[in-house]
Amino acid sequence: MAKVARDPSHGSLVGERMNTRVNDFVIKIANVNGTGSASANGLLMKAIFRMGIPVVGKNFFPSNIQGLPTWYEIRVSRDGYLARSGEVDIMVAMNAQTYARDLAEMSAGGYLLYDSTWPREAQLARSDITLIGIPLAKLVNEAFTNIRARILMKNICYVGALAALLALELGVLEALLKETFSDKPKLIADNLRAIELGYRYASQHFDCPLPFRLERMNATADCIMADGNTLAALGCVYAGATIGAWYPITPSTSLMDAFKDFCERYRRDPVSGKQHYCIVQAEDELAAIGMVLGAGWNGARAFTPTSGPGLSLMNEFLGFGYYAEIPAVIFDVQRVGPSTGMPTRTQQADLLLAAYASHGDTRHVLLFPANPAECFSMAVTAFDLAERLQTPVIVLSDLDIGMNDWMVQKLNWDDRQTPDRGKVYTSDELRDMQLFHRYTDRDGDGIAYRTLPGTYPTGAYFTRGSGHSARATYTEDATEYQEVLDRLRRKHDYAKKLVPEPTVRRKDGLTTGVISIGSCDAAVLEALDRLACEGIELNYLRVRSFPFSSEVDQFLEQHRQIFVVEQNRDAQLKSLLLLETSADRDQLTSILHYGGMPIDSSFIVRGIRVALAKGEAA
Amino acid sequence: MTFMQKPKVSHSKLPRNELGLSIRDYEGSMSTLCAGCGHDSVTAALIQAIWELSIEPHLIVKMSGIGCSSKTPAYFVEGAHGINAVHGRMPSIATGANAANRNLYYIGISGDGDSLSIGLGQFAHALRRNVNMLYLIENNGVYGLTKGQFSASADVGSKAKKGAVNNQPPIDPILLALTLGAGFVGRGFSGDKDQLVPLIKAGILHNGFALLDVLSPCVTFNDHEDSTKSYAHTRRFDRPAVRTDFVPRKTPIQTVCEGGEAIPVELHDGSTIVLRKVSKDYNPVNRDEAYRYVQEHQKGGEIVTGLLYINEDQQEFHALNDTVSGALRDLPYAELCPGSAILEEIQHLYR
Ligand SMILES: Cc1ncc(C[n+]2csc(CCOP(=O)(O)OP(=O)(O)O)c2C)c(N)n1
Ligand code: SF4
Ligand SMILES: [Mg+2]
Numbered sequence: 021m022a023k024v025a026r027d028p029s030h031g032s033l034v035g036e037r038m039n040t041r042v043n044d045f046v047i048k049i050a051n052v053n054g055t056g057s058a059s060a061n062g063l064l065m066k067a068i069f070r071m072g073i074p075v076v077g078k079n080f081f082p083s084n085i086q087g088l089p090t091w092y093e094i095r096v097s098r099d100g101y102l103a104r105s106g107e108v109d110i111m112v113a114m115n116a117q118t119y120a121r122d123l124a125e126m127s128a129g130g131y132l133l134y135d136s137t138w139p140r141e142a143q144l145a146r147s148d149i150t151l152i153g154i155p156l157a158k159l160v161n162e163a164f165t166n167i168r169a170r171i172l173m174k175n176i177c178y179v180g181a182l183a184a185l186l187a188l189e190l191g192v193l194e195a196l197l198k199e200t201f202s203d204k205p206k207l208i209a210d211n212l213r214a215i216e217l218g219y220r221y222a223s224q225h226f227d228c229p230l231p232f233r234l235e236r237m238n239a240t241a242d243c244i245m246a247d248g249n250t251l252a253a254l255g256c257v258y259a260g261a262t263i264g265a266w267y268p269i270t271p272s273t274s275l276m277d278a279f280k281d282f283c284e285r286y287r288r289d290p291v292s293g294k295q296h297y298c299i300v301q302a303e304d305e306l307a308a309i310g311m312v313l314g315a316g317w318n319g320a321r322a323f324t325p326t327s328g329p330g331l332s333l334m335n336e337f338l339g340f341g342y343y344a345e346i347p348a349v350i351f352d353v354q355r356v357g358p359s360t361g362m363p364t365r366t367q368q369a370d371l372l373l374a375a376y377a378s379h380g381d382t383r384h385v386l387l388f389p390a391n392p393a394e395c396f397s398m399a400v401t402a403f404d405l406a407e408r409l410q411t412p413v414i415v416l417s418d419l420d421i422g423m424n425d426w427m428v429q430k431l432n433w434d435d436r437q438t439p440d441r442g443k444v445y446t447s448d449e450l451r452d453m454q455l456f457h458r459y460t461d462r463d464g465d466g467i468a469y470r471t472l473p474g475t476y477p478t479g480a481y482f483t484r485g486s487g488h489s490a491r492a493t494y495t496e497d498a499t500e501y502q503e504v505l506d507r508l509r510r511k512h513d514y515a516k517k518l519v520p521e522p523t524v525r526r527k528d529g530l531t532t533g534v535i536s537i538g539s540c541d542a543a544v545l546e547a548l549d550r551l552a553c554e555g556i557e558l559n560y561l562r563v564r565s566f567p568f569s570s571e572v573d574q575f576l577e578q579h580r581q582i583f584v585v586e587q588n589r590d591a592q593l594k595s596l597l598l599l600e601t602s603a604d605r606d607q608l609t610s611i612l613h614y615g616g617m618p619i620d621s622s623f624i625v626r627g628i629r630v631a632l633a634k635g636e637a638a
Numbered sequence: 639m640t641f642m643q644k645p646k647v648s649h650s651k652l653p654r655n656e657l658g659l660s661i662r663d664y665e666g667s668m669s670t671l672c673a674g675c676g677h678d679s680v681t682a683a684l685i686q687a688i689w690e691l692s693i694e695p696h697l698i699v700k701m702s703g704i705g706c707s708s709k710t711p712a713y714f715v716e717g718a719h720g721i722n723a724v725h726g727r728m729p730s731i732a733t734g735a736n737a738a739n740r741n742l743y744y745i746g747i748s749g750d751g752d753s754l755s756i757g758l759g760q761f762a763h764a765l766r767r768n769v770n771m772l773y774l775i776e777n778n779g780v781y782g783l784t785k786g787q788f789s790a791s792a793d794v795g796s797k798a799k800k801g802a803v804n805n806q807p808p809i810d811p812i813l814l815a816l817t818l819g820a821g822f823v824g825r826g827f828s829g830d831k832d833q834l835v836p837l838i839k840a841g842i843l844h845n846g847f848a849l850l851d852v853l854s855p856c857v858t859f860n861d862h863e864d865s866t867k868s869y870a871h872t873r874r875f876d877r878p879a880v881r882t883d884f885v886p887r888k889t890p891i892q893t894v895c896e897g898g899e900a901i902p903v904e905l906h907d908g909s910t911i912v913l914r915k916v917s918k919d920y921n922p923v924n925r926d927e928a929y930r931y932v933q934e935h936q937k938g939g940e941i942v943t944g945l946l947y948i949n950e951d952q953q954e955f956h957a958l959n960d961t962v963s964g965a966l967r968d969l970p971y972a973e974l975c976p977g978s979a980i981l982e983e984i985q986h987l988y989r
Contacts, residue, residue, distance in 0.1 A: 310730025
């Protein structure tokens with residue numbers, strides 16, 4: 021077989037091809053789900069990370085267990101950009117069903133690797149890309165007899181081929197495999213064999229490495245590679261949460277799985293071996309939130325992970341938690357709606373639901389992590405806020421953050437840190453007290469003191485979702501009812517001082533800016549850099565919580581025109597800003613991405629460019 | 639003013655329990671239910687039972703859903719924390735509260751609508767999990783608080799006040815609980831305090847989920863002729879299958895057991911209940927036989943009452959979950975947070 025990279029007849033972009041791109045490209049792997057490709061793709065990404073090169077991997081999977089197309093996209097970025105770029109430079113096309121769309125998606129000058137065991141060149145004709153045929157099935161079928169091994173090793177084999185093509189260090193791959201399968205030597209041998217097969221074939225038949233290639237860097241030393249659900253679970257452990265109630269739902273399930281794993285390791289009584297935690301798989305999300313509220317009311321730190329449909333079910337109880345003033349932590353790992361929507365795709369479309377979940381004048385405290393590291397820190401913050409403010413706190417992450425491996429700064433923990441358990445009277449305090457009234461505003465911050473069941477006889481009170489007075493007695497009296505309701509509003513306003521502040525990137529003198537939220541952050545940061553290169557400079561604020569703190573109002577006042585970048589159809593962040601700040605309708609322009617794939621920087625660059633051009637024309 | 643405080647008068651001559659408290663110390667605020675409502679009698683029986691058990695008021699946790707029945711936790715043991723949750727969802731609140739602190743006495747009060755209509759799922763699942771609590775349904779066949787619609791426990795042929803006849807089969811909490819595996823299943827009648835008080839006591843002390851279905855007529859919407867949940871109907875068809883005597887800790891039980899066929903069952907705290915068969919062919923320690931007996935008799939329109947099934951050997955919620963014996967909520971933070979060194983170690987896996 022000809023060495024393609026030397027053969028101009030295989031593509032017209034020889035010049036561009038010769039233009040090497042070191043540590044800056046996107047590899048996309050098209051697989052069939054249920055064929056074990058995830059571990060091969062993870063291996064590839066982790067190996068790049070271990071070479072000290074910034075990298076991020078995104079998994080696009082169907083709501084299905086076996087047989088449907090699935091993709092894994094790896095962005096290698098020496099500059100540390102961690103969002104999708106919107107380009108695909110190298111496609112590993114392992115799924116004949118999706119050849120056409122995989123081919124169409126590629127950027128000019130790219131390379132497509134396919135299994136050439138069967139001749140399929142005709143299906144893959146595109147003049148501006150280069151085909152790399154490797155007979156993967158043939159190679160592994162000759163080397164392995166076991167059917168399952170043949171399927172799995174085909175994936176590992178393309179990793180071997182890519183190692184040769186991209187100059188991925190074999191030693192790194194080998195070390196990773198040995199760590200992963202430390203107790204299964206046979207698997208290590210099989211994997212190494214498959215790597216070797218791909219590597220040797222690619223080296224012998226193609227000019228390796230390709231112009232897209234890897235070179236060792238030192239940019240990941242103080243980073244980790246982890247998904248948001250795992251780190252949120254870790255945050256729950258470090259926050260001292262003891263009770264988790266849940267009902268399985270993609271994409272939140274792995275949060276409780278991870279919590280359970282951590283608890284099994286770190287939450288057993290050293291003497292009795294018994295659990296210092298209790299996880300309840302509830303019958304539905306109504307029960308899950310009920311359990312969390314029951315536990316929170318009784319003084320334990322409790323949480324529930326869920327996604328949109330679960331949050332919808334929790335509404336009545338969330339209003340109860342708000343009105344009866346009970347701490348609770350809810351993780352909403354958002355997915356695509358409405359209804360069941362696309363359960364394995366990402367979106368930020370639960371924002372308005374979460375902000376005002378439940379009937380009546382209800383409003384909640386929300387946190388918006390932008391990456392897995394913030395899932396950790398905000399989990400810890402969420403429990404502190406829930407207990408300090410005695411109210412449900414909803415952490416709105418999403419599938420992209422929750423389930424994809426992101427490269428983030430290593431987590432730190434200060435051992436002097438203690439949780440804020442809020443205003444809870446102890447039995448001693450109660451003993452010295454004339455009368456305890458549950459809902460009076462002693463400190464003027466809207467937060468009343470609570471007591472826990474079983475503490476002291478005079479601490480007892482009756483918690484109810486029906487009208488109650490400041491003394492916690494039942495009421496239908498307008499004045500008594502309003503007294504409590506007005507205090508709740510004061511408390512929510514006071515929360516502005518406690519919630520995480522927005523991140524702001526601002527240069528004096530600029531009057532155009534961007535406001536964004538959550539997982540858009542990485543794409544926005546890259547887009548702003550790219551626009552700055554074109555001479556378009558914008559300031560940037562990322563909201564990290566609701567209610568919005570005063571910095572958000574300030575930013576709005578400082579900018580004439582603001583692009584609000586978010587991942588939903590109805591501009592929910594923009595709506596919330598209009599409702600809850602001094603923002604002006606004409607001041608805000610939406611950039612909306614809601615197809616279910618994580619937003620990419622090119623989309624934002626285009627959106628802002630077009631909007632600015634239109635504005636100038638007007 | 640929509641809240642009534644009972645006047646506090648000291649009754650120095652009233653009898654005292656082991657803690658030196660009189661029964662008045664176990665009362666709550668004034669009931670706002672209709673005069674004659676069965677639920678008030680259940681409240682009185684609860685007060686009596688808890689007082690007799692000499693439980694410190696603040697060690698009790700009262701929980702309920704929504705309904706006339708669910709209002710009643712405000713009317714007993716004022717010195718206990720109470721929580722009036724949302725309609726049909728008290729079982730999940732109870733589960734979470736119990737998870738946080740296993741060392742309190744949990745009493746859940748619900749209605750037939752609250753537990754068998756809107757809350758059937760949560761009721762069944764709390765039972766399955768064997769949450770350690772007394773779960774008392776004040777069963778009147780209707781939704782009292784929304785003015786008398788049939789609930790899921792209404793019998794076929796029972797007539798509503800305005801004449802509508804129920805034609806859907808009832809969900810019977812006793813048969814359901816037996817099917818779902820409850821370790822304590824009893825039925826009482828608000829009009830029979832002598833029977834009810836020991837049932838409540840046993841239910842509170844049972845180690846696990848204790849279901850008590852208490853027929854508790856709604857005088858306003860379901861106490862007329864042709865109602866099968868009226869006082870008159872219940873009195874007429876009440877068929878006690880067993881008599882339950884409660885024998886406190888440290889009391890010799892031989893004397894109580896004399897005469898008749900008596901089955902003593904020791905409860906978790908060392909108290910004993912002695913079950914006396916009223917009906918010869920009844921066996922309250924055999925689930926299948928209990929089921930068959932109750933079902934057969936109910937077919938004939940009879941209402942079988944008493945402690946119908948008990949098994950003290952079933953593992954309750956915390957045992958099933960292998961949690962520590964102390965309250966999770968009281969674990970010191972130092973024991974819960976793995977600390978910076980472990981965080982460092984964990985993160986090696988993410989490299
Ligand atoms: C979600 C919801 N739906 C409806 C209601 C209205 N509601 C209040 S009490 C009740 C029925 C209560 O019946 P039951 O539990 O039998 O109690 P009872 O009043 O008969 O003691 C209903 C339907 C409500 N509070 N919440
Ligand atoms: S309506 Fe019926 S259930 Fe409600 S308080 Fe009156 S009598 Fe009792
Ligand atoms: Mg009822």
